[in-house]
Amino acid sequence: MVTIEAARKIALSFEGSNEEPHFEKASFRVKKKIFATMDEEKQQIIVKLSEMDQSVFSGFDRKIIYPVPGAWGRQGWTILELKKIKKEIFETVLTASYCQVAPIKLAEKYRQK
Numbered sequence: 001m002v003t004i005e006a007a008r009k010i011a012l013s014f015e016g017s018n019e020e021p022h023f024e025k026a027s028f029r030v031k032k033k034i035f036a037t038m039d040e041e042k043q044q045i046i047v048k049l050s051e052m053d054q055s056v057f058s059g060f061d062r063k064i065i066y067p068v069p070g071a072w073g074r075q076g077w078t079i080l081e082l083k084k085i086k087k088e089i090f091e092t093v094l095t096a097s098y099c100q101v102a103p104i105k106l107a108e109k110y111r112q113k
Contacts, residue, residue, distance in 0.1 A: 001083055001086075003082070007038060008026070008038070010090070011036055014030065014095075014098045014102070014106075014110065017029065017030050017035075022037055025037045026038045030101060030102045030103075030106065031101075031103055035097045044079050044081060044082060045079075045090075046068060046080070047078050047097035048076050048078075049093070049097055054076050054078050057089075063081070065093065066078065067079070076100070078093075
């Protein structure tokens with residue numbers, strides 16, 4: 001399980017990341033591009049992943065990590081259930097999301113080699 005506070009802290013730990021409102025949710029951005037949004041009421045984080053990453057991460061457990069229904073999901077937006085996800089997996093998925101939208105020089109600092 002990952003708390004809202006822990007999720008926020010991890011999202012803001014990436015270089016150049018900041019939090020801004022996005023409609024009724026919080027969004028986490030790098031260079032004005034959203035890599036995650038947080039729905040505190042539903043205890044969910046929605047992240048932007050590549051098609052490949054979305055497929056791999058969703059394959060672990062579709063009750064914990066799954067595509068947003070419809071067109072948004074086909075574009076890589078993926079829901080993470082904070083009440084069910086392990087911290088290590090959350091950090092890995094959030095890092096992949098950050099790297100998906102961050103400029104190359106920032107993303108290279110976090111990509112696994």
